[in-house]
Amino acid sequence: MQGIWTTERIRAAEDRLLAVTPDGELMRRAAFALAVHAAEMLAEHTGSVSGRRVTLLVGSGNNGGDALWAGAFLRRRNVAVSAILLKPERAHGPGLAALKRSGGKVVSLEDGPQWIRRADLVVDGIVGISARGPLRPDAAALLEHVSAPVLAVDLPSGVDPDTGAVDGPAVVADRTVTFGALKPVHALAPASCGEVSLVDIGLRLSEPDLQRLDTADVAAAWPVPGPDDDKYSQGVVGVAAGSATYPGAAVLAAGAAVRATSGLVRYAGHAADVVRGQWPEVIATGSVTDAGRVQAWVVGPGIGTGHEGREVLRFVLGRGVPVCADADATTIIARSPDVLDARDPDTPLVLTPHAGEFERLMGSPPGADRVAAARAAARKYDAVVLLKGHCTVVAAPDGRALVNTPRGSWLATAGSGDVLSGLVGALLAAGLDPWLAAGAAAHVHSLAGSLAADGAPTSASGILGAIPDALRSVRSLTS
Ligand SMILES: NC(=O)C1=CN([C@@H]2O[C@H](COP(=O)(O)OP(=O)(O)OC[C@H]3O[C@@H](n4cnc5c(N)ncnc54)[C@H](OP(=O)(O)O)[C@@H]3O)[C@@H](O)[C@H]2O)[C@@H](O)CC1
Ligand SMILES: Nc1ncnc2c1ncn2[C@@H]1O[C@H](COP(=O)(O)OP(=O)(O)O)[C@@H](O)[C@H]1O
């Protein structure tokens, strides 16, 4: 697991470290690493370092100080460094002195645009973890002139450090070099951060506020059959999805369950014939009441939100096994919360809303702080909540939260959520902790999406077809 800490926690840890570190030492550690990355980017984009032009955007805090010191280090490699000071009277004193000593140039805010346009690389030192609200107009105006690659110091300015939300003009970085620990912005705003590099400056932090699964975590968690297993022992998953008019959801959710784990998948609903035709290995029946025993249910995609759907949901919630309630099932729960009375409070429930379904469940949209939103829903429903979106957040009622950072946006295609619910259900049936099941499913789902797309649009069927390759790629770490 990768740990992610809020800026409040990071600031407290920095204060502890600053108290036992010589003055300026931490900033120099940070800035040296920045300069190394800047040189690497110059070499990558222009073929050389010496003689290239770097322009620093320098705010009034330590983030600007990092940029100024990095500029001084770059001068040693004969880089032409110019610094635009947003508040000259408040620029970081020692950093500015170091830049001037090294032969770096300070240019006025008015002349800034031409220096930005001529740069081979722009270093964003406008704001770091003390940023508040949208970028101020003078900083925002400078960004209009940026066309060179951008290296962000600690985080891309204009993006909220704790939520990743963007409200107005903001830096879009090619690379972000961050110090001490990952902050929420790095997991929640991947498109603004670009490639993220973490530099160790010696910070010591305890339990993270947010986590991200490593491929190795997913590999370790994903169930594989052993010598003593048979088709039943690995957990049988039941899928209650689709309808005669909309059989696609049933085919996709059941198919994802088939591909996710070995063992057995049952289907119950009005699309039994179509599911059987597509997946002969699935045992399909017309109704949940005669589906047979399962160790987890996936319920909801395409079942409708009327009386029959409600009764199907009530039935599966009452079976005493984990349930992944998706799509129409989340809408039914929002409209008729009493269906949850059928649930044994000790059996796991995973809800997988997209933003619209979340709004139905909670009465308001997720808003800028999606982690807090998912946590609130998890508490309210005493369920694991997987909040879908570009970055998917998974929160448990006990407060654990993880984020799945996507590889592009290829998953934004019809039916893709049905594939995800099949994956979650298969992992629940195998007995995984529901929070980990949801996180691991989201991880493999997005990996399958990017493998299926491979640079061109894909479809839910494509994502489904790429699940084996995604699992092979994940598992290659363990073999
Ligand atoms: N501490 C450490 O150990 C280490 C810290 N390190 C570095 O320090 C960084 C944190 O530095 P920091 O705390 O000085 O604040 P920082 O983020 O630079 O902001 C400064 C000022 O910006 C302003 N401002 C705020 N919002 C704004 C907006 N929307 N638009 C425009 N301006 C805005 C506001 O100033 P104001 O003008 O309001 O007085 C605020 O005070 C951290 O990210 C890392 O890079 C590393 O060196 C490693 C060691
Ligand atoms: N812009 C995006 N980038 C990455 N993933 C996305 C994006 N938009 C949607 N997704 C993912 O695609 C899936 C869509 O699910 P859902 O909204 O239920 O669609 P459907 O109902 O068509 O199956 C979710 O896993 C979601 O996280």
Ligand SMILES: [K+]
């Ligand atoms: K920055």
